[in-house]
Amino acid sequence: MSGAVRPVTGIVLAGATLRAPLTCVGPLVPAIAHDTGLSAATAGLLTALPLLIFAAVPAVVLHTVHRGAEQLVRLALAALLLGIVLRSMPGSSGLFAGTVVIAAAIGYANVLLPAIVRGTVPAARIMTVTAGYIAAMTAAAAVSSGVAVPLAENLPGGWRSALAAGTLLVIAALRAWPITGSAPMPRPAARVPMPWSSALAWQVSIFMGLQALGFYTTLAWLPSVLHDNGISPRAAGFALFAVQILGLAAINAMPWLARTVSAKRRLAVAASAVEATGFLLLALAPGATPLAIGLLGIGSGACLASAMAFQSERATDAGDATALAAMAQTVGFALAALGPVLLGVLRDHTRSWGPALLALAAATALQAFTAAGAGRQKTVRH
Template identity: 45%
Template sequence: MRDHDGASPAATVGGVVRSQRASRRTHSGQALLLWGLLVAAANLRASLTGVGPVIDRIQVDLRLAPAVAGLLNTLPLLAFAMISPIVPRLAARWGSAWVLGAALVVLTLGIVVRWVPAASALLAGTVLIGAGIAVGNVLLPSLIKRDFPTRVGLLTAAYAAVMGGVAAVASGVAVPISEIAPGGWHTALGWWAVPALAAVMLWLPQLKGPGRTAEPMRHARLPWGSPLAWSVTAFMGLQSLGFYVVVTWLPQVFHDSGVTSTAAGWLLFLFQAVAVATSLAVPAALRRTRDQRGIATISSAALFAGYLGLLINPGWAVLWSVVLGLGGGACLVLALTFLGLRAPDPAAAGALSAMAQSIGYLLAAVGPVIFGFLHSVSAGWQVPIIFMCVAAAGQAIVAIAAGRGTVPNTSDQAAPTTR
């Protein structure tokens, strides 16, 4: 017996069952992909933020000059700036999944190399870590745009929260681990190879199946001629500059205002914890707005208020840590979200991400240096904090352009290329 379309009931039922199984496989694959992206994100800051709390011990044990010790914070940012522009071309040639997998392997190797008790190994491992993280920074927004196009804001906030939360934990546990674990600070830095290796293993399934091993992908040129892309780049750069200035110098600012060193470290943790909580709240706010201009401007203004508070009354350390965390957490999520929302497709998102992060991390690399230089020549914190107020004001201005609900003109992008 057949139905009115000529198909037997058994065939119809079989088709439904096959469709349901395919749907379940699709959902399972999407869930595994999401877990892979989030665990990768968890490794994009922790191996960096754990260095600062133990850098004095590193400097003493390896007899490093202050300038050499400073490279441990600067080298990764320079690696971000130099490697980010070439990531879209690598992804177009080899596929995003394979390139990200290779980057996670390089990151893991860098952490292991840094475990070796020698200054040369420490610096070489730091360069490898910076290279691996640079690729992840560029590709995660592109992969979210490609595989979860309707949930860009939500998933960007999720991976930013994971990245920031694990980074905060890394800075908090570095000293305790260095005090109780065999190997001291070597172990405190080296044990992060375990979660990095876990990210590699969790990403392996993404290298299998159709469209993974030979992923066709258009190569988009970096949008240097787009005013909107430059606005997004400026927003990314200024918020990155602010973050790295804060994590580098905020404890010293508080300490010089009368706070103990231990309390200053916890205030930095408070800043990061508030930033993580704020990043989780951003998607709900974005759903209530037609574009992101308002929230981007308000978040930048919060940073301005925090810096101004430090300038006027640095003794209110807890309040300014919270205010800076509120603004910083929101601005990070917005900067990352812009990379997906301001691009018409995944290839363009990767190109915009490469441009924004290349220039952005150059600013981030020089920010702490300028801040420290201004402190030295002015013999106080007022001038460098005024510098940060100016940077936050500039960020609020570019937020108006970066937050518009449009995408860059794609006429300057190259034709599709395949492997």
């Protein structure tokens, strides 16, 4: 493999591990709860806990990044492998301990990959490489959620073996890391603090947070919304799969559509508006559900690619990209963790999904305004 290809290959394979070890859990929760005796609330922690850890990890990353981002990603991948094995071991204690290790490892890589892209990829290719690893992440996540139950039904060991299957992807990523054949990314001379005083950093962070809130709320509640509207559980599950596949298509299209800074900014705003329209249709026009699913998939995929690219493009160097990504993901995953809970509370209080979906549409409309700010051709100043 040539030196020109290997850096991108390593980044893409590392990106592919950032969601798949978590999306395989949801379809297996009924079997896990049945076999381990966990209550529904306790089993729900398996999906909520990672988001809280994602919000806490970035501050720790900034205290260790001076050791070298590429080396830390390699260690994160090794920890991810260990966490997947631990999670699949007998007993419920390993299930939760493994989930914590997995989430911490993914949280590290989430923050460091934008910095590595900023430090090793020419500025003109940042969106292309970012879209590449986000596309790999989305594709692996969709496949992981889709094959989890069939693997559990056909492998010895059931759901534990299905969870352990994620080790194969991580091993492939480890084999492609560290990145060789490219100029090494310079290590930060000093720890760079999160840019809390920068208005631009807040716009990038809130855009990251609102798009994450929309995605994880959709992941948590879309099947329930559709089921309450008279759609079968199987069809509702397929709709969630369709959202992820359409998102993948939008991510793959971004490098060709967003060739200039102004185009990237307009696309982020337009994608937010498209996603908001999808939520509005679900709330006000249940008969237009197929169109709503299409809009949600396309909008969320394009917004995710934009949110991750902004964390690299709005920074002056790799050190600043680490600090900006840390801030954006601290804010982003804190909002994402709150979203499904607050929407569920609103639904229970009103006994209808309409007000909850309208609130989600309003939040996504606000996302469009933050996209306009986050997409400006400026860099964050501390």
